[in-house]
Amino acid sequence: MSEPPDLAQALQNPDCYPGPPSDIKPVQTSTSYVFLTGDFAYKIKKPVDPGYLDYTTLAKRRFYCNREVSLNRRLCPDIYLDTVPITEGKDGLMVEGKGKALEYAVKMKQMPVESMLSTLLNKNGITSNVMHDIARKLAEFHEKAATSETISDYGDIEFILTGTEENFIDSIRFISKTISQKRYRAIKDYTNGFIENNTELFYERIADNKIRDCHGDLRVKHICVADDVYIFDCIEFNDSLRYSDVASEVAFLAMDLDWYGRTDLSRDFVDAYLTITGDDDLLQMLNFYKCYRAYYRGRIESMKLNMPDVSEEQAVKITETASKYFELAESYI
The missing domain is CATH 3.90.1200 (Aminoglycoside 3'-phosphotransferase; Chain: A, domain 2)
Structure with missing residues (x-):
């Protein structure tokens, strides 16, 4: 539960996202980071193994991102959109970018906090x-x-x-x-x-x-x-x-x-x-x-x-x- 690592810190920059959005609101749990853009939510899994799950490799995190999308579409087909890559190019990190993926995120429509x-x-x-x-x-x-x-x-x-x-x-x-x-x-x-x-x-x-x-x-x-x-x-x-x-x-x-x-x-x-x-x-x-x-x-x-x-x-x-x-x-x- 330490401070966000470099990747999570960098993803608080709106320029990393398509659009780009005007602001990014980060939310942290014990096993993930979620970045709220206003229209969308991007969830990345931490490379952790607390004993009841294992996200320690990039391959595992990509696999479980895909599983999260497919399973949650059963109840929220319009909310869970896709698994998207996070890449690094000449302009820095880019969510939904081209090239080799450094990380993966679940892309969702952002739901209104006031309606939770x-x-x-x-x-x-x-x-x-x-x-x-x-x-x-x-x-x-x-x-x-x-x-x-x-x-x-x-x-x-x-x-x-x-x-x-x-x-x-x-x-x-x-x-x-x-x-x-x-x-x-x-x-x-x-x-x-x-x-x-x-x-x-x-x-x-x-x-x-x-x-x-x-x-x-x-x-x-x-x-x-x-x-x-x-x-x-x-x-x-x-x-x-x-x-x-x-x-x-x-x-x-x-x-x-x-x-x-x-x-x-x-x-x-x-x-x-x-x-x-x-x-x-x-x-x-x-x-x-x-x-x-x-x-x-x-x-x-x-x-x-x-x-x-x-x-x-x-x-x-x-x-x-x-x-x-x-x-x-x-x-x-």
């Missing part, structure tokens, strides 16, 4: 009707999303246990840092008990074709409510994180709305999805998957503590966020 669900939530600008629109968009996506014998295998008890055990094994190192021993044990016991007592339900979900190639990271910050509902930034770096029961995906957004303190909207969203789909069995699994998703977020946040050049101030913030996710996970048991 996170922004609207902070301004109390969301109604139950909006949650119904989001639920309908998601339900239609799930109905069309790919399924197969291979994808359905990810709903098998063996895989479910593998995923939950990975959560618990990988977070042992964070006990007494971001999660207490007592909370760790309580969540683990609940999780294993639920799986043991609901084996038949998991297999019924497979038989009902509820295991789909989903979005994988359905959170508030990945939804824009403008002229349409746009659900973007799905997981492209690990297919197994997208292959899941649709109940798990619904639970992810419901959990995130709880995280924002909007349990009312969380209920509205779930109720609307159930009304649209008639998937009544989903309710039996909702808290299990909410717990799993909140715990997973706590684990991912905790892993950021091991990234290079994390400042003391950043570490405090990461620890606080991870701890709150683990606390939320326990609230569902």
